[in-house]
Amino acid sequence: MKTTQELYNERLERLNKTLALEKTDRTPVILQMDGFCATHMGYTLADLCKGVKESNKIMLESLKDLGDVDGSESSFAAGSVFPLTFMARVKLPGRDLPDNMLWQLDEAEMMKPEDYDTIINKGWSNFAPGYLRDRLKVNVDEIMEDIAYGPQATKNIIDAGYVVYKQSTSLTVNEYLGGGRSMVKFMRDLFKIPDKVEAALEVLQKEVVEGLRKQIRDSKASVVFLSPARGASEFFSPKLWERFVWKYIKETADAVIEEGAVCNIHMDGNWERDLNYFKDFPKGKIVLETDGATDIYKVKEILGSNFCIKGDVPAAKLALGTPDEVYNYSTQLIKDMGNGFILSSGCSVPPNAKVENVKAMISAATGK
Amino acid sequence: MSKKLAEAMADLDEDIVLSEVKALKQQGVDPLEIIESLQEGMGIVGKRFEEKEYFLSELIMSAEVFNEASQLIGGMGESGTSKYGVFVLGTIYDDIHDIGKNIVTTVMRSNGFEVIDLGVDVPTAKFIEAIKQYKPKVVGISCLLTTCFDNVKECIQAIEDAGLRSDVKVLIGGGPVDEATGKYVKADIVAKNAQNTVDYCKKFVEVQ
Numbered sequence: 377m378k379t380t381q382e383l384y385n386e387r388l389e390r391l392n393k394t395l396a397l398e399k400t401d402r403t404p405v406i407l408q409m410d411g412f413c414a415t416h417m418g419y420t421l422a423d424l425c426k427g428v429k430e431s432n433k434i435m436l437e438s439l440k441d442l443g444d445v446d447g448s449e450s451s452f453a454a455g456s457v458f459p460l461t462f463m464a465r466v467k468l469p470g471r472d473l474p475d476n477m478l479w480q481l482d483e484a485e486m487m488k489p490e491d492y493d494t495i496i497n498k499g500w501s502n503f504a505p506g507y508l509r510d511r512l513k514v515n516v517d518e519i520m521e522d523i524a525y526g527p528q529a530t531k532n533i534i535d536a537g538y539v540v541y542k543q544s545t546s547l548t549v550n551e552y553l554g555g556g557r558s559m560v561k562f563m564r565d566l567f568k569i570p571d572k573v574e575a576a577l578e579v580l581q582k583e584v585v586e587g588l589r590k591q592i593r594d595s596k597a598s599v600v601f602l603s604p605a606r607g608a609s610e611f612f613s614p615k616l617w618e619r620f621v622w623k624y625i626k627e628t629a630d631a632v633i634e635e636g637a638v639c640n641i642h643m644d645g646n647w648e649r650d651l652n653y654f655k656d657f658p659k660g661k662i663v664l665e666t667d668g669a670t671d672i673y674k675v676k677e678i679l680g681s682n683f684c685i686k687g688d689v690p691a692a693k694l695a696l697g698t699p700d701e702v703y704n705y706s707t708q709l710i711k712d713m714g715n716g717f718i719l720s721s722g723c724s725v726p727p728n729a730k731v732e733n734v735k736a737m738i739s740a741a742t743g744k
Numbered sequence: 745m746s747k748k749l750a751e752a753m754a755d756l757d758e759d760i761v762l763s764e765v766k767a768l769k770q771q772g773v774d775p776l777e778i779i780e781s782l783q784e785g786m787g788i789v790g791k792r793f794e795e796k797e798y799f800l801s802e803l804i805m806s807a808e809v810f811n812e813a814s815q816l817i818g819g820m821g822e823s824g825t826s827k828y829g830v831f832v833l834g835t836i837y838d839d840i841h842d843i844g845k846n847i848v849t850t851v852m853r854s855n856g857f858e859v860i861d862l863g864v865d866v867p868t869a870k871f872i873e874a875i876k877q878y879k880p881k882v883v884g885i886s887c888l889l890t891t892c893f894d895n896v897k898e899c900i901q902a903i904e905d906a907g908l909r910s911d912v913k914v915l916i917g918g919g920p921v922d923e924a925t926g927k928y929v930k931a932d933i934v935a936k937n938a939q940n941t942v943d944y945c946k947k948f949v950e951v952q
Binding site: 559697 | 756758798799800801802804805808838839840841842843846847889890891893894920921922924925928
């Protein structure tokens with residue numbers, strides 16, 4: 377029987393070869409899961425949201441029960457951290473919601489149009505802490521204290537023989553403003569005051585990318601998770617998308633690549649119209665992580681010879697489908713995607729996914 | 745009908761829309777006629793969306809401009825005009841997502857539907873009560889969480905158990921909702937976006 381260290385080495389090598397588009401013994405499976413781990417192991421979602429340490433413990437239990445997966449996307453559940461990334465309030469189970477109701481952003485127009493001027497004149501780092509504390513009433517110190525357990529959380533998963541896929545996380549800067557202004561108001565701003573929005577984004581981008589570069593160096597991250605959360609092509613006309621979404625994806629991913637890491641671009645929604653833009657990246661330096669809304673076969677056709685693809689067993693299928701349906705879907709993907717493919721759910725495995733469906737997905741890769 | 749207003753609305757030119765609405769109002773034009781011109785423009789917006797000239801960004805902006813313009817003539821009230829009848833809409837219980845639902849509400853109103861917006865985290869009883877009270881031809885249930893699929897299913901079953909299913913079509917929508925979900929919860933139609941909702945509801949109403 378292999379030791380956990382041997383298993384870890386084997387899984388890490390499999391993942392790294394896949395990222396480099398090389399042939400492997402089998403397709404790696406990386407699970408994007410947090411809420412599912414709680415229901416899987418008999419905890420409530422409120423238990424999962426108690427803190428980083430607690431969610432890490434629950435996720436590790438779940439991973440061990442699922443057996444031969446290669447790793448977890450992250451080492452803890454991110455629900456409580458959402459305000460720091462989306463600049464919006466979050467409602468958490470056990471605090472604002474019943475114990476088993478999923479955490480959700482409570483988005484409203486918390487950032488006002490005049491805040492653009494403050495950001496432009498004083499800088500993002502002089503604006504954000506006060507905004508989070510005074511307007512969103514978020515206890516930033518408490519969240520930071522909680523996140524400080526992150527490295528230990530990662531170590532716990534590695535010690536158990538599993539890979540932690542992403543070691544650093546960032547959103548594209550338009551999402552900070554989109555979350556704070558709320559989606560509708562932000563969209564309106566893009567039509568009414570585009571130059572001002574752009575000026576604020578430039579300030580943000582400089583500071584955020586600087587911070588991200590430091591984070592990558594400090595954590596020695598090999599894979600960075602970049603989320604343009606609501607940046608899908610289907611949401612924007614081409615001109616707006618190019619100016620307010622793509623520009624920041626490109627710049628941020630370029631910085632990640634310059635720092636020596638691979639950039640995993642989390643692509644929720646339908647991106648089909650703009651897949652050609654991604655050809656600009658150097659070979660093997662990005663991962664296209666899709667959720668089922670973009671036709672993964674189109675991604676393969678246009679970008680598959682140069683980049684790794686990760687996805688895309690749909691959340692609805694994991695919740696409503698049968699194990700046979702999930703197994704067949706996953707098996708077909710593995711066959712058709714070939715080298716440079718990581719099997720994963722489309723976005724997160726939902727809390728109400730059937731355990732036998734998740735196991736069927738894993739079996740498709742491991743053959744067990 | 746003001747061609748200039750309809751065209752400005754279709755082009756999302758807020759300044760011209762607002763000045764034209766003010767001018768027409770001063771000329772004593774019937775507010776309903778002004779609304780009709782705005783709705784004509786919204787029809788073109790819908791067409792451009794179908795033709796992939798416009799996207800969600802333009803759909804949102806059009807709804808915002810329409811709202812501003814209609815406020816100048818006293819607003820559309822809570823429910824708007826009812827050229828196409830009533831549409832009841834809400835986000836299913838345990839789900840507090842409201843952005844998609846709000847976009848659908850505004851786009852439906854600006855396309856001539858009377859919309860009863862029940863809000864978010866809506867219990868089954870409230871859907872049933874609204875169906876009984878407003879007698880809509882279509883009820884929309886928004887659901888952004890796979891964990892709430894069973895709630896939608898329960899709600900639709902309860903609508904059927906209350907003997908209301910033959911009088912109302914049930915439309916569902918939201919990020920993770922697909923055709924398989926529609927089948928699972930026994931909905932009549934799965935709407936992919938706000939414009940899809942308008943098109944389906946218009947088609948259904950016209951058939952009636």
